[in-house]
Amino acid sequence: MVTKFLSLQIAKPFIYILLFAAFGAIAYAYINLYNGKTDLNIQIADKQTQIAKLTLDNITLAHIIQKREVQTNSLQSTVAEITAQVNTLEKIKDTDKELLEKYSKVFFLNEHYTPSSISEIPATFLTPNSKKIEIHSQVLSHLEEMIEASRDANNPIQIVSGYRSFGTQANLKTAYKATFGSGANAFSADQGYSEHQLGTTVDVTTPILQSTFVSFEKTPAFKWLQDNAYKYGFVLSYPKNNKYYEYEPWHWRFVGIKLATKLHDDGKNFYDMDQRDIDEYLLNIFDNN
Numbered sequence: 001m002v003t004k005f006l007s008l009q010i011a012k013p014f015i016y017i018l019l020f021a022a023f024g025a026i027a028y029a030y031i032n033l034y035n036g037k038t039d040l041n042i043q044i045a046d047k048q049t050q051i052a053k054l055t056l057d058n059i060t061l062a063h064i065i066q067k068r069e070v071q072t073n074s075l076q077s078t079v080a081e082i083t084a085q086v087n088t089l090e091k092i093k094d095t096d097k098e099l100l101e102k103y104s105k106v107f108f109l110n111e112h113y114t115p116s117s118i119s120e121i122p123a124t125f126l127t128p129n130s131k132k133i134e135i136h137s138q139v140l141s142h143l144e145e146m147i148e149a150s151r152d153a154n155n156p157i158q159i160v161s162g163y164r165s166f167g168t169q170a171n172l173k174t175a176y177k178a179t180f181g182s183g184a185n186a187f188s189a190d191q192g193y194s195e196h197q198l199g200t201t202v203d204v205t206t207p208i209l210q211s212t213f214v215s216f217e218k219t220p221a222f223k224w225l226q227d228n229a230y231k232y233g234f235v236l237s238y239p240k241n242n243k244y245y246e247y248e249p250w251h252w253r254f255v256g257i258k259l260a261t262k263l264h265d266d267g268k269n270f271y272d273m274d275q276r277d278i279d280e281y282l283l284n285i286f287d288n289n
């Protein structure tokens with residue numbers, strides 16, 4: 001028993017040393033662990049700073065891209081605007097200004113003038129056994145639509161005259177003069193002289209009247225034209241009591257649907273309208289509505 005007590009007394013310092021060493025080891029490990037954790041925290045904070053910086057860069061980039069997109073869009077619309085202006089100018093350059101000019105006993109179309117393009121009117125739209133009649137190529141479809149509509153309305157019209165060149169017109173006048181003497185000047189051959197040379201004008205009749213179209217005024221077809229011709233771009237050039245020419249109920253000129261509709265709605269005659277106001281319709285003269 002004594003011996004056991006003695007050996008315990010001897011071992012005691014060793015136990016203390018061991019305990020102290022163990023405590024030291026634990027403390028050391030703990031400090032290391034704490035330092036490691038701090039390092040990790042620092043690294044995390046670093047990464048977070050990097051992420052924040054990248055996010056900021058990203059936002060800045062997105063702003064730059066957005067700004068560039070706005071600039072590109074604005075540039076594209078400027079290009080589109082300029083292109084539209086160029087197209088309009090091209091269209092104006094290519095549109096024959098004579099098509100909406102006013103001609104009277106005083107103002108004539110140049111004798112050398114010819115339409116840019118003329119086409120034959122199909123025989124079905126003419127009086128039977130008519131010789132060929134031509135019209136401005138871009139007016140033809142409008143004329144055909146008008147004649148077909150007149151047929152559908154049971155007020156059929158036929159064409160007796162269309163494009164007449166300066167030479168044809170001069171010959172016609174001579175022929176009429178030979179037949180009717182000086183009275184020929186007041187007769188249809190001389191009326192609307194320039195308008196027939198334009199190629200956009202026709203003289204109309206009905207299947208019943210045919211060549212005796214001087215009395216066209218009394219037909220329901222004339223009434224139908226007065227109410228409907230504007231829908232196809234045609235107007236009566238020389239209505240009753242106009243101060244430019246003799247009254248010609250059979251003589252209809254194409255001025256385009258927009259202008260013809262405007263004249264119809266306002267109850268005005270083409271020749272009474274200001275030329276500057278008329279010219280605004282030139283660009284769209286051949287439009288379909």
Ligand SMILES: [Zn+2]
Nearest residue numbers: 192202203251
């Ligand atoms: Zn005529």
